[in-house]
Amino acid sequence: MDNSIGVGLIGTGYMGKCHALAWTGVKAVFGDRPRPRLVHLAEVDAGLAARRAEEFGFERSTVDWRVLVTDPDVEVVSITTPNAFHAEMAVAALEAGKHVWCEKPMAVTLADAERMTAAARASGKTAVLGYNYIQNPMIRQIGAILAEGTIGTVNHVRLEMDEDFMADPEAPFFWKNELAAGYGAIDDFGVHPLSLLQVLFGLPSRVFANLSKPYPDRPNREGGRRSVENWDVSSILFELGPEISGLMALSRTAWGRKGRIALQIFGSKGSIAYDQERLNELQLYVTSDKPSEQGFRTILSGPRHPPYDRFVPAAGHTLGFNDLKIIECHELLRAIAGEPARVIDFESGLQIEQAVHAMGQSHREQRWVEID
Numbered sequence: 001m002d003n004s005i006g007v008g009l010i011g012t013g014y015m016g017k018c019h020a021l022a023w024t025g026v027k028a029v030f031g032d033r034p035r036p037r038l039v040h041l042a043e044v045d046a047g048l049a050a051r052r053a054e055e056f057g058f059e060r061s062t063v064d065w066r067v068l069v070t071d072p073d074v075e076v077v078s079i080t081t082p083n084a085f086h087a088e089m090a091v092a093a094l095e096a097g098k099h100v101w102c103e104k105p106m107a108v109t110l111a112d113a114e115r116m117t118a119a120a121r122a123s124g125k126t127a128v129l130g131y132n133y134i135q136n137p138m139i140r141q142i143g144a145i146l147a148e149g150t151i152g153t154v155n156h157v158r159l160e161m162d163e164d165f166m167a168d169p170e171a172p173f174f175w176k177n178e179l180a181a182g183y184g185a186i187d188d189f190g191v192h193p194l195s196l197l198q199v200l201f202g203l204p205s206r207v208f209a210n211l212s213k214p215y216p217d218r219p220n221r222e223g224g225r226r227s228v229e230n231w232d233v234s235s236i237l238f239e240l241g242p243e244i245s246g247l248m249a250l251s252r253t254a255w256g257r258k259g260r261i262a263l264q265i266f267g268s269k270g271s272i273a274y275d276q277e278r279l280n281e282l283q284l285y286v287t288s289d290k291p292s293e294q295g296f297r298t299i300l301s302g303p304r305h306p307p308y309d310r311f312v313p314a315a316g317h318t319l320g321f322n323d324l325k326i327i328e329c330h331e332l333l334r335a336i337a338g339e340p341a342r343v344i345d346f347e348s349g350l351q352i353e354q355a356v357h358a359m360g361q362s363h364r365e366q367r368w369v370e371i372d
């Protein structure tokens, strides 16, 4: 039996390389899945496509992604293009009978996210979104701590996601500043904290959002200026049912913050704190400690936090961002095999999109919006 799976990759930028590394590494790290065969790669420029195919180890390349999704040797398609292309590409790949691994955010409009979910349902194929942060062994450990009741009953969750790639007012306009990419900080960013909420607690039942645009225009390539179309900063109140209140703050203009996803969870018997900028550790405070010795303790990732052990046998040697993508790729392959998998598929991803658009509606109407 041919124990391999044919891979197609659309887009070879930041995330394209990340997917290529994941497809390359997953067999060596986990061992138990079909060997990915890097078959076909698509880019907008023929020279770039050929160069990336050579660098990433793909057999052939094209400038026409439709040729890739109908290639009979391709069984699963990685979609790593800008947000506006996700729906069209994912639906075409599913209709061609391929499994899909699509980067977040799922789509720009709710109608497109619904169309993608319907296509996944109709195809019977596996369709998974690129929510890599849920794969961190430390996030899994936070889930285990919550399930064991170590910090008691949770009453408040606070999330911040900050980066500074748009912090310079003179940073050039690019596709993420267009309305075609979505609301800005919420879909570019907020979907990641939402994915953490989804796996740890479930999604908010209602939201109140305020979006802001610190810099109304930016220099464009032609030497002029172009209006920024979406919102770089968002402040959101939310509720996880009647018992747990929450606060989420998002900014792409936060100087000094490079990849912060700060999560604080407060319970009746303790607290948990985590920051993606220190993704190999979490902080735990428990009231059961001797009063004179109470304080946050740091728990460092190691082989006791699976699947860390698949990468390195020694504790404290740390995993990185690309390793989370290898874990995600492994979970995708488990889902394709029909096994239980820790993934955000299109059905769950649609719920995240519903929360995103509820936030957009809340900002427009300046009121709480309930989420079904």
Ligand SMILES: NC(=O)c1ccc[n+]([C@@H]2O[C@H](COP(=O)([O-])OP(=O)(O)OC[C@H]3O[C@@H](n4cnc5c(N)ncnc54)[C@H](O)[C@@H]3O)[C@@H](O)[C@H]2O)c1
Binding pocket: 010, 011, 012, 013, 014, 015, 016, 042, 043, 044, 063, 065, 080, 081, 082, 083, 085, 103, 104, 105, 130, 131, 132, 188
């Ligand atoms: N999961 C994460 O942590 C994470 C991080 C960054 C970006 N993303 C997501 O990944 C996606 C891509 O972002 P990026 O930062 O990699 O962007 P990027 O600009 O670095 O790369 C996008 C690539 O897609 C190519 N492309 C565009 N249109 C194409 C087409 N029609 N056919 C083939 N190739 C095409 C571009 O030429 C470019 O090389 C976005 O949806 C973004 O939200 C996810």
